[in-house]
Amino acid sequence: MSDLRARPGWQVAAIGAVGFVVLLWGIELVDVAASHRLDGWGIRPRSGEGLLGILAAPLLHGGWGHLSANTVPALVLGFLTLATGIGRGLVATLVIWLLGGLAVWLVAGGSSVHLGASGLIFGWLTYLVVQGFVDHEPLEILVGLGVLVVYGGVLWGVLPGTPGVSWQGHLFGALAGVVAAFVVRERSA
Secondary structure, three states, X not given: OHHHHOOOHHHHHHHHHHHHXXXXXXXXXXXXXXXXHHHHHOEOOOOHHHHHHHHHHHHOOOOHHHHHHHHHHHHHHHHHHHHOOHHHHHHHHHHHHHHXXXXXXXXXXXXXXXXXXXXXXHHHHHHHHHHXXXXXXXXXXXXXXXXXXXXXXXXXHHOOOOOOOOHHHHXXXXXXXXXXXXXXXXXXX
16 A cells, blocks of 8 residues: 555556456456346345445446446546545545435336446546536646547436436436535635
């Protein structure tokens, strides 16, 4: 652990983002070996066992294609979120993970199972876009605008339309990202 503390923050952010994505790929490998039985651990709205899905769902994916689609955005946006400050980035991620998952559990259709890191990805995206404005930091605003230019088109995914895609996970992840920006904002002295 002391080795990580000696590294610049951007290196720790890169290690964290890569480590998270490696974890996702490892879990999918286990899931495939287990005939996709882990996928049942996703968010099952308004069910007792579905509450555990709030914790597990971002780690689970519906196959290699689903995971592949989330890999590059998770690397880029996860890195940028952690690069805002490791502590801030981790708290923002926790807010997005739990608040977005809880909202899906409360609101989504009862016979569905929601899984995948895309709720986190949508949350990281909106967190990065909003954070600079909340903190009144010009560099963070520029980073957020850059993120919006590169990834903003995916925000259409918060709307219903594609069967089998959890627009609720996208929507509530995105809303949780905005909340996270306010939760971890820099407070002026």
